[in-house]
Amino acid sequence: MKRKKILITGASGQLGFVLTKALQFKYGIKNIIATDINFHSSLEGHFEFLDVTDLIALKQMVVDYKVSQIYHLAAILSAKGEKDPIKTWDINIKTLTNVLEVSRLNNVKKVFFPSSIAVFGNNILRINTPQNSNLSPSTMYGVTKVAGENLANYYFQKYGIDVRSLRYPGIIGHQSLPGGGTTDYAVEIYHKAVRNENFECFLEPFTMLPMIYIDDAVRATIELMEAPSQQISIRTSYNLAGMSFSPKDLVMSIRKSYPYFQVNYKPDFRQEIANTWPVSIDDSKAVQDWDWQPEFDLNRMTKDMIANLKKQLLTTK
Numbered sequence: 075m076k077r078k079k080i081l082i083t084g085a086s087g088q089l090g091f092v093l094t095k096a097l098q099f100k101y102g103i104k105n106i107i108a109t110d111i112n113f114h115s116s117l118e119g120h121f122e123f124l125d126v127t128d129l130i131a132l133k134q135m136v137v138d139y140k141v142s143q144i145y146h147l148a149a150i151l152s153a154k155g156e157k158d159p160i161k162t163w164d165i166n167i168k169t170l171t172n173v174l175e176v177s178r179l180n181n182v183k184k185v186f187f188p189s190s191i192a193v194f195g196n197n198i199l200r201i202n203t204p205q206n207s208n209l210s211p212s213t214m215y216g217v218t219k220v221a222g223e224n225l226a227n228y229y230f231q232k233y234g235i236d237v238r239s240l241r242y243p244g245i246i247g248h249q250s251l252p253g254g255g256t257t258d259y260a261v262e263i264y265h266k267a268v269r270n271e272n273f274e275c276f277l278e279p280f281t282m283l284p285m286i287y288i289d290d291a292v293r294a295t296i297e298l299m300e301a302p303s304q305q306i307s308i309r310t311s312y313n314l315a316g317m318s319f320s321p322k323d324l325v326m327s328i329r330k331s332y333p334y335f336q337v338n339y340k341p342d343f344r345q346e347i348a349n350t351w352p353v354s355i356d357d358s359k360a361v362q363d364w365d366w367q368p369e370f371d372l373n374r375m376t377k378d379m380i381a382n383l384k385k386q387l388l389t390t391k
């Protein structure tokens with residue numbers, strides 16, 4: 075059997091960093107090429123600087139290393155994207171079309187493209203948001219994800235490229251910080267708690283959003299990519315659920331370990347984005363097609379986050 079050669083874009087990002095390690099573990103460190111425009115100093119193995127807007131550079135790398143799969147994670151997220159919507163459109167769409175075109179022309183068989191709950195906007199059922207909801211996103215990031223889902227489907231239908239995708243909820247992990255999302259508060263809050271510092275939350279206390287622990291997000295990605303092709307019935311992007319909670323729920327969970335943890339609420343423009351997103355997600359298609367089951371609920375995640383962040387604090391002291 076031909077060995078997989080996997081190229082990851084955005085490997086220094088919040089998800090990319092952890093997914094790179096998981097893929098290195100699963101397929102062998104020699105078979106993974108991690109790329110980004112920034113270097114994460116804890117990344118091990120083969121790393122290359124790559125700006126995915128540069129079609130020639132991407133193509134060269136795919137040809138040189140005989141890449142057979144691409145996980146394309148590089149993107150601008152929802153909140154940062156609203157500061158410069160045109161740049162967000164340019165970067166998110168240009169990088170995805172480059173990845174798909176290079177794949178088409180150079181025999182890359184499989185591509186992973188992350189979508190997001192940001193594809194949903196007003197006019198949806200916000201509780202258990204169904205897979206086939208109307209997609210009218212409220213952010214440019216969401217607009218690029220809707221377009222990306224359709225591009226993924228197009229390249230599958232027209233050229234037979236095995237593109238697979240997940241609509242990630244907010245991802246929470248201890249290994250790396252998110253950059254520029256509406257759900258970022260749910261990571262930052264743990265960093266403050268373990269340092270015994272107060273936290274200022276940019277969302278209102280009862281803003282319930284879909285979230286997922288990074289271990290589950292990484293496992294879902296690999297399970298989707300490993301599933302037999304005939305089981306994949308969604309070629310735009312699968313709804314994916316982990317848990318749902320509000321800032322208030324999260325504070326209560328943290329207070330089990332830090333009873334005096336203080337939070338004050340100062341909602342900003344990100345509140346308006348969150349108001350248009352689902353409260354919870356119906357991921358029955360993922361359950362049906364490739365047997366998806368999350369393992370982490372809020373309290374289990376909190377225990378794991380706190381234990382790991384405490385360890386990190388001790389080693390950096």
Ligand code: AKB
Pocket residue numbers: 151152153189190191192215242243244245254255256257258
């Ligand atoms: C964001 O908040 O922009 C991301 C996402 C839900 O896609 N975390």
